[in-house]
Amino acid sequence: MAFWTLHCVSCQATYQPEEVHYTCPRCGPLLGTLEVVYDLETVASHFDRQQLRLDARANHWRYLPLLPIEKPEFISPLAVGWTPLYRQEALAREWGLADLWVKDDGRNPTASLKDRASSVGLVKALEQGATTVTAASTGNAASSWAAFTALAGLRTVIFVPRNAPRAKIAQLLLYGAEVLQVEGNYDQAFDLCMQAARQWHWYNRSTAINPYLGEGKKTAALEICEQLNWEVPDVVFVSVGDGCIIQGLWKGFRDLFQLGFIERLPQLVGVQAEGAAPLVQAWREGKDQCRPLEPHTLADSIAVGIPRDQVKALRAVRESGGRFMAVSDQEILDAIALLARKAGVLAEPAGATALAGLKRLVEEKQLTKDVRAVVLVTGHGLKDIDGVLKAATATPRTVEPSLEAVARTLKLD
Numbered sequence: 299m300a301f302w303t304l305h306c307v308s309c310q311a312t313y314q315p316e317e318v319h320y321t322c323p324r325c326g327p328l329l330g331t332l333e334v335v336y337d338l339e340t341v342a343s344h345f346d347r348q349q350l351r352l353d354a355r356a357n358h359w360r361y362l363p364l365l366p367i368e369k370p371e372f373i374s375p376l377a378v379g380w381t382p383l384y385r386q387e388a389l390a391r392e393w394g395l396a397d398l399w400v401k402d403d404g405r406n407p408t409a410s411l412k413d414r415a416s417s418v419g420l421v422k423a424l425e426q427g428a429t430t431v432t433a434a435s436t437g438n439a440a441s442s443w444a445a446f447t448a449l450a451g452l453r454t455v456i457f458v459p460r461n462a463p464r465a466k467i468a469q470l471l472l473y474g475a476e477v478l479q480v481e482g483n484y485d486q487a488f489d490l491c492m493q494a495a496r497q498w499h500w501y502n503r504s505t506a507i508n509p510y511l512g513e514g515k516k517t518a519a520l521e522i523c524e525q526l527n528w529e530v531p532d533v534v535f536v537s538v539g540d541g542c543i544i545q546g547l548w549k550g551f552r553d554l555f556q557l558g559f560i561e562r563l564p565q566l567v568g569v570q571a572e573g574a575a576p577l578v579q580a581w582r583e584g585k586d587q588c589r590p591l592e593p594h595t596l597a598d599s600i601a602v603g604i605p606r607d608q609v610k611a612l613r614a615v616r617e618s619g620g621r622f623m624a625v626s627d628q629e630i631l632d633a634i635a636l637l638a639r640k641a642g643v644l645a646e647p648a649g650a651t652a653l654a655g656l657k658r659l660v661e662e663k664q665l666t667k668d669v670r671a672v673v674l675v676t677g678h679g680l681k682d683i684d685g686v687l688k689a690a691t692a693t694p695r696t697v698e699p700s701l702e703a704v705a706r707t708l709k710l711d
């Protein structure tokens with residue numbers, strides 16, 4: 299008997315896990331996203347802060363009692379999570395913040411936060427006896443999924459948009475996925491994948507429609523709290539495309555709050571790219587749903603015109619008292635360079651978008667003084683080398699192989 303149920307975020311219907319695998323049949327895939335709700339008494343009976351202190355696992359399975367897993371024997375050997383949380387004292391001083399931390403989720407096995415979700419999704423797929431699995435993705439979720447599923451011997455069919463960066467395609471091919479590059483954008487790839495999964499009964503890891511993915515993503519919030527010794531930050535900045543990560547973070551903070559691990563909740567700031575900001579628009583207009591748009595941004599991971607987790611994402615930001623905001627592609631490029639130089643963290647464009655949001659709020663004096671902020675970097679810069687190179691202001695200089703040439707070029711005596 300599972301220790302959780304699935305709740306529809308729109309009509310509040312409750313389902314047992316075996317009754318439904320994806321979204322609420324009454325409300326449909328966009329509005330009927332399901333939330334995993336635990337029997338917290340059961341969880342609390344074998345999970346507390348003291349037990350975590352004694353847990354030597356440096357990965358996100360240290361939070362297994364708070365994850366929807368029935369057969370832990372299906373857990374992949376790939377080490378996910380427990381990524382570093384770096385304190386940025388110089389930047390915090392410069393910006394008038396009490397504290398600033400950067401959490402580098404590019405340090406996961408396939409170099410993005412998506413591994414947190416794929417690792418949970420794999421267990422759910424195997425629990426259901428899946429033999430073929432699929433996903434549509436801007437690139438990171440798919441390349442992550444392929445690593446886990448191919449290793450587990452599952453046939454893996456992936457739908458990516460035309461503009462997916464080459465490094466992500468390389469990952470997919472080498473992990474052993476069958477890659478279908480859709481003549482269209484991410485939103486079209488998503489819809490095609492949904493149809494194919496229904497037609498051939500493949501297990502679908504596409505974001506938002508699968509309620510278990512956000513549970514994996516929430517472990518980033520659990521880690522932030524534990525790594526800060528349960529002192530909750532005031533505000534957490536994260537980039538947003540489909541909205542699954544931000545709602546997952548909020549779920550993580552709420553789960554910990556309800557279990558009594560933390561005494562308050564942080565505000566969440568969701569940062570989108572100006573050319574792909576349907577959630578910002580809906581948030582400003584006080585709407586519960588987004589108007590679809592054609593996305594244009596160099597941050598491919600968040601180039602989303604129809605955010606699939608929009609209901610939960612809007613609710614998460616509103617409940618947290620935070621906000622959505624948008625930054626320009628130039629601000630994203632500036633943030634890539636800043637993160638690399640000040641924090642030593644190389645982020646892909648979407649990964650640096652959160653810092654660009656924080657920088658903007660500092661410049662506009664919109665943050666109260668002495669704020670303690672966390673910036674979540676969601677993907678590594680080597681995922682999109684063409685994208686991050688646009689942030690470089692210098693180019694290599696050619697020299698002859700002689701000391702004189704080095705001296706001349708660097709103007710040394």
Ligand SMILES: [Zn+2]
Pocket residue numbers: 306307308309310311322323324325326330
């Ligand atoms: Zn419903």
